Amino acid sequence: AQTVTQSQPEMSVQEAETVTLSCTYDTSESDYYLFWYKQPPSRQMILVIRQEAYKQQNATENRFSVNFQKAAKSFSLKISDSQLGDAAMYFCAYRSAYSGGGADGLTFGKGTHLIIQP
Amino acid sequence: GAVVSQHPSRVICKSGTSVKIECRSLDFQATTMFWYRQFPKQSLMLMATSNEGSKATYEQGVEKDKFLINHASLTLSTLTVTSAHPEDSSFYICSAPAGGSYNEQFFGPGTRLTVL
Numbered sequence: 409a410q411t412v413t414q415s416q417p418e419m420s421v422q423e424a425e426t427v428t429l430s431c432t433y434d435t436s437e438s439d440y441y442l443f444w445y446k447q448p449p450s451r452q453m454i455l456v457i458r459q460e461a462y463k464q465q466n467a468t469e470n471r472f473s474v475n476f477q478k479a480a481k482s483f484s485l486k487i488s489d490s491q492l493g494d495a496a497m498y499f500c501a502y503r504s505a506y507s508g509g510g511a512d513g514l515t516f517g518k519g520t521h522l523i524i525q526p
Numbered sequence: 527g528a529v530v531s532q533h534p535s536r537v538i539c540k541s542g543t544s545v546k547i548e549c550r551s552l553d554f555q556a557t558t559m560f561w562y563r564q565f566p567k568q569s570l571m572l573m574a575t576s577n578e579g580s581k582a583t584y585e586q587g588v589e590k591d592k593f594l595i596n597h598a599s600l601t602l603s604t605l606t607v608t609s610a611h612p613e614d615s616s617f618y619i620c621s622a623p624a625g626g627s628y629n630e631q632f633f634g635p636g637t638r639l640t641v642l
Contacts (some may be wrong), residue, residue: 453570453633479574499569503631513560513572513585514621514631 410435410502414517422525423491428475428486429520431500437479438504442476442483443514453461456498461505487522495524528554528624532634539610540642547605547637549620551607555600556622561593562630564617578605610641 411434433488444456459476461469464475471488489492495520500517529552540546549559557578560568574595575583582595592614594606603622607614617638621631 449617451564451636453619453621455630458630513562513575514570515572516569518569 409439409502410440410515412500412515412517414500414520416520417518418523419520420525423490423492425490426486426488427490427521427522428430429487429498429500431485431517433479433481433483433500433502433517435502435504437506438487441503441523442474443501443503444472444474444483444485444492445499445501445516447519448495449500454479455501465481467505490524492524492526495522497521524526527630528552528632529623529633530620530622530634532620532637533575534637535635536640538559538640538642541611542609544606544608545610545619545639546638547607547618549561549603549605549622549634551601551622551624551632554622554624556603556624557600559597559603559620559622561595561603561605562619562621564619565635566617570619578603600607607639610639612641615641 413432440461442459446454446456457469457472473486475484497519499519501514503513531550533548553579559576561573564570571589576595576597578597585592597603621633623629623631
């Protein structure tokens with residue numbers, strides 16, 4: 409079974425600064441997807457960024473980027489120019505790429521509560 | 527992006543009663559949907575995979591007789607919490623993959639269940 413570990417229960421950053429959220433995972437599979445989701449107080453899950461394991465290039469989405477280290481099974485999220493609207497719970501998630509239609513449930517880490525200081 | 531709705535958003539019930547939660551994909555069809563449970567200040571835990579036209583697949587430790595899942599159509603899955611007890615109080619979230627190269631999952635807004 410796969411596991412996802414987020415070792416930072418809470419992180420705080422000054423507005424406009426950069427913050428990195430850590431995530432490690434354990435799997436015996438070679439092909440999979442990794443995700444970062446944001447859950448604001450509304451509880452709606454919002455996809456921030458995704459990474460396919462077979463791609464060496466790190467994914468980026470505007471102010472969000474990842475550092476994917478497959479051998480180390482590490483998948484950290486960097487948020488640049490932090491904004492007040494970035495305040496939320498952030499979950500790292502894993503999904504196998506081996507199910508027939510790619511339809512597998514996600515395995516989530518415990519989450520990191522990100523606080524943005526004005 | 528694709529939209530997934532859930533109904534109701536909040537429900538309060540008495541211990542021993544059953545509660546049905548609906549998950550709908552509004553602008554796409556989903557042969558598979560997923561049900562998650564989230565306790566306060568905790569992560570989402572996959573409960574089961576809902577399969578259109580066949581039985582749901584439950585994760586280890588989830589009681590299938592307590593959490594009944596029916597995938598009635600390509601746009602609707604329901605989760606029924608039977609004989610609910612206070613320990614079933616939680617936030618229940620569904621998701622549905624919308625196809626494409628990533629088969630990205632879209633999440634519903636969740637249902638807060640409180641059992642008195």
